[in-house]
Amino acid sequence: MTGGTPKPLVDVDMDRVVQTTTFRVFRYNGTGDPPTYKDYEVPTKRGMTVLDGLLWIKENLDGSLSYRASCRMGVCGSCAMMINGKPRLACQTQILDLQTSVVVVEPLKNYPVVKDLVPALDQLFEKHEAVKPYVMRPGEEDELENPSGEFEQSPEELDEFIQFTYCIKCGICLAACPTVASDPLFLGPQALAQAYRYVADTRDTAYAERCDLVDTAHGVWRCHYAGACTEACPKGVDPAFAIQLLKKKVFQHRVLGKKRKVARVAPKPTGVSRRPNVPEPPARTVKSD
Amino acid sequence: MKESRFWFLFLIAGLVLFLLLGYHIVFIHLLGNYEANISFQSVASRSVSPAYAVFYLLFLVFALYHGFYGLRTILLEIEALARHHRTVTAILVVLGVGLFVYGTWALFAAMKIGAVG
Amino acid sequence: MAKPVQYNNRLGMKGWWGGRYGLERWAYFLHRLTGLVIVLYLILHIFVTSARVFGPEAWEATMGAVGGPVFRFLEYLLIAAITYHGFNGLRLIFIEWFGWSLGRPRRPIYPYVTSLHHQRPLLIGMMILAFLFLVFSAWGFLTP
Numbered sequence: 269m270t271g272g273t274p275k276p277l278v279d280v281d282m283d284r285v286v287q288t289t290t291f292r293v294f295r296y297n298g299t300g301d302p303p304t305y306k307d308y309e310v311p312t313k314r315g316m317t318v319l320d321g322l323l324w325i326k327e328n329l330d331g332s333l334s335y336r337a338s339c340r341m342g343v344c345g346s347c348a349m350m351i352n353g354k355p356r357l358a359c360q361t362q363i364l365d366l367q368t369s370v371v372v373v374e375p376l377k378n379y380p381v382v383k384d385l386v387p388a389l390d391q392l393f394e395k396h397e398a399v400k401p402y403v404m405r406p407g408e409e410d411e412l413e414n415p416s417g418e419f420e421q422s423p424e425e426l427d428e429f430i431q432f433t434y435c436i437k438c439g440i441c442l443a444a445c446p447t448v449a450s451d452p453l454f455l456g457p458q459a460l461a462q463a464y465r466y467v468a469d470t471r472d473t474a475y476a477e478r479c480d481l482v483d484t485a486h487g488v489w490r491c492h493y494a495g496a497c498t499e500a501c502p503k504g505v506d507p508a509f510a511i512q513l514l515k516k517k518v519f520q521h522r523v524l525g526k527k528r529k530v531a532r533v534a535p536k537p538t539g540v541s542r543r544p545n546v547p548e549p550p551a552r553t554v555k556s557d
Numbered sequence: 558m559k560e561s562r563f564w565f566l567f568l569i570a571g572l573v574l575f576l577l578l579g580y581h582i583v584f585i586h587l588l589g590n591y592e593a594n595i596s597f598q599s600v601a602s603r604s605v606s607p608a609y610a611v612f613y614l615l616f617l618v619f620a621l622y623h624g625f626y627g628l629r630t631i632l633l634e635i636e637a638l639a640r641h642h643r644t645v646t647a648i649l650v651v652l653g654v655g656l657f658v659y660g661t662w663a664l665f666a667a668m669k670i671g672a673v674g
Numbered sequence: 675m676a677k678p679v680q681y682n683n684r685l686g687m688k689g690w691w692g693g694r695y696g697l698e699r700w701a702y703f704l705h706r707l708t709g710l711v712i713v714l715y716l717i718l719h720i721f722v723t724s725a726r727v728f729g730p731e732a733w734e735a736t737m738g739a740v741g742g743p744v745f746r747f748l749e750y751l752l753i754a755a756i757t758y759h760g761f762n763g764l765r766l767i768f769i770e771w772f773g774w775s776l777g778r779p780r781r782p783i784y785p786y787v788t789s790l791h792h793q794r795p796l797l798i799g800m801m802i803l804a805f806l807f808l809v810f811s812a813w814g815f816l817t818p
Contacts (some may be wrong), residue, residue, distance in 0.1 A: 284683050298678050298679065299677070299679055353694045354694050354695075362752060376683075378683065380681060380682060381680060382678070382680060388680055427780075430694050431781060445694070446703075447634055448689075450685070450686050451634040451636065451684035454639075484560055485633060486633070486639065489561070489564045492766070492770075493702070493769055493770060494701075494702035494703075496695045498789065499695055499699075500695075504782030504783075508788075509776055509779070510779075512769055513773055515773075522559060547731055572767060578720050578756060578760065582756065583755060588747065595737055597714070597726065597730040600733065624709075627709045627713060628709075631706060631710065636686060656717060659724065665724075
């Protein structure tokens with residue numbers, strides 16, 4: 269063998285354009301004119317995500333294209349959109365993984381569209397707020413304002429709900445849910461999963477109130493385990509699972525009258541003193557009124 | 558009554574129907590001679606039996622409840638009806654009770670005519 | 675400048691269709707469809723079987739109207755719908771009431787294993803049972 273550069277076993281040239289992908293992008297001008305689809309040819313390299321493609325279009329072909337994106341690493345949940353008919357995070361979806369030369373990009377279903385790929389997420393946040401997503405201890409508000417210690421919770425009790433705390437509020441599950449598609453009053457997978465997260469949290473004592481909140485004609489019972497939310501969730505949160513567990517909890521509370529374990533405030537350790545080199549904590553910066 | 562109780566009854570009715578309907582399908586529609594099973598003679602002989610009367614009454618109650626709660630679920634999930642859940646429920650209750658009354662009347666009326674056939 | 679108007683992108687009842695999603699979503703769609711068919715049939719069935727009250731002639735006339743090979747075939751389709759609805763319904767009762775077959779909550783580490791993966795053998799098992807029952811009923815239908 270003489271001359272020439274040996275061909276590498278694996279093509280690792282990340283800068284080589286391996287295909288030209290047609291981005292068929294949903295365009296809506298935000299003034300009530302009917303939406304249209306516009307095609308853009310995007311030179312595609314290995315590892316390029318749909319978000320990279322949209323950025324490339326905005327830089328090189330059409331500066332008027334609107335979309336939401338921020339962290340470009342699957343943490344902020346801004347870039348959720350319909351990609352080839354399924355809701356996904358644009359920053360986590362590699363173009364070549366879609367195995368097609370045409371990528372259809374549309375705004376998330378079931379949300380009103382503000383412009384192009386930008387959905388109005390109001391209903392997501394309103395429903396999230398409606399299930400009171402914070403620890404409540406009725407009658408012990410003072411303990412929450414001025415804590416005297418931490419709540420005792422075992423690692424096993426934490427495991428019951430920690431999966432559902434990974435929600436990044438991207439809104440993908442509401443675009444996937446068949447009930448949300450036709451019932452605007454349904455709380456939806458995101459809010460119900462968060463309702464379960466606090467129902468299962470032993471530090472929270474508003475168990476009865478939370479059960480009442482979801483036990484309505486458009487509450488937890490309108491979920492039929494179609495599983496689309498879980499399938500679509502980019503963070504593995506499994507909202508459909510949380511909703512089934514929530515149904516079980518509401519059933520236990522409402523029909524069987526079962527009580528749930530409550531975490532108590534850990535007592536102050538006795539017979540110990542602060543080491544002299546450990547400084548006192550700084551004074552509170554947030555004023556409580 | 559809270560939604561959870563209705564839903565719980567819906568599931569119970571579903572379980573009961575699984576057994577009752579399984580029995581009904583296997584013994585009326587599948588086993589034996591179907592033509593003979595639905596002849597007036599055979600139907601009349603079942604109609605006069607108190608055991609069958611109880612069976613049909615249970616069947617009627619659970620099937621109507623399960624069916625109409627299910628129908629309500631579907632109707633409530635339609636955007637145009639979602640906000641009128643009291644009206645939808647009221648209409649379905651009237652329809653369901655109407656069918657129950659008619660079915661029960663037929664059941665008892667048939668018990669009397671059984672001897673004629 | 676034009677007043678901003680939001681475009682309504684809600685799918686409505688079209689969103690019930692399974693689309694590109696997995697088995698469970700199709701199971702949901704079929705469950706809903708078969709449920710609707712069965713409840714309509716139930717209403718019809720109550721009126722048809724009440725014909726016996728009006729004597730043998732009325733009964734035979736009604737049975738004659740809903741007899742014949744076409745109705746017999748539709749009846750088989752109905753049994754298929756009921757069988758599917760029943761066995762899938764049993765799975766849904768396990769899942770929605772008791773939370774069975776869903777596994778336990780776990781920290782989401784990629785690749786994610788979800789409750790869908792855990793209950794899929796149950797779904798497939800129920801479908802096999804439904805299929806066996808339908809084969810049995812086809813045999814019952816062919817041998818009068």
